[in-house]
Amino acid sequence: MGRWATKEQGVEYRRRYYLANGEKMRAQAREYRKLHPVVVTPEQRRKLHALRKQRAGGLTESRIFRRLVHAFLRQRDGDMCWLCGLTICDDPRIVSVDHVLPLSQGGRADDPRNIRLTHLKCNMSRPKKSREV
Ligand SMILES: [Zn+2]
Numbered sequence: 001m002g003r004w005a006t007k008e009q010g011v012e013y014r015r016r017y018y019l020a021n022g023e024k025m026r027a028q029a030r031e032y033r034k035l036h037p038v039v040v041t042p043e044q045r046r047k048l049h050a051l052r053k054q055r056a057g058g059l060t061e062s063r064i065f066r067r068l069v070h071a072f073l074r075q076r077d078g079d080m081c082w083l084c085g086l087t088i089c090d091d092p093r094i095v096s097v098d099h100v101l102p103l104s105q106g107g108r109a110d111d112p113r114n115i116r117l118t119h120l121k122c123n124m125s126r127p128k129k130s131r132e133v
Pocket of ligand 1: 081
């Protein structure tokens with residue numbers, strides 16, 4: 001166990017100590033960083049880069065969800081854009097899900113009757129006024 005009867009006591013002590021000696025501690029930290037600069041080796045840099053790349057390439061939960069929604073709408077309505085009537089190819093970058101009744105007007109994103117597939121371009125260029133169906 002630690003030096004303190006409760007965790008809160010330790011936190012309180014450190015808080016008071018910091019209030020009393022904050023400037024001294026910050027000066028020490030500055031001094032420490034001057035003496036021990038952070039050196040990132042090329043090896044570490046490579047590892048970090050690889051890790052970031054790996055994360056970006058993996059599917060996030062929202063991406064998986066979006067794909068499921070797209071697949072559902074495709075199956076229900078076919079590969080068709082509801083705004084221009086042309087085919088939509090299976091490219092997540094150009095597909096968008098349109099809300100029949102906009103969310104801003106109380107439309108629900110989780111109601112299948114309120115969502116349909118559109119081209120991202122068509123959805124973006126659609127005037128707000130004509131959104132009601
Ligand atoms: Zn379209």
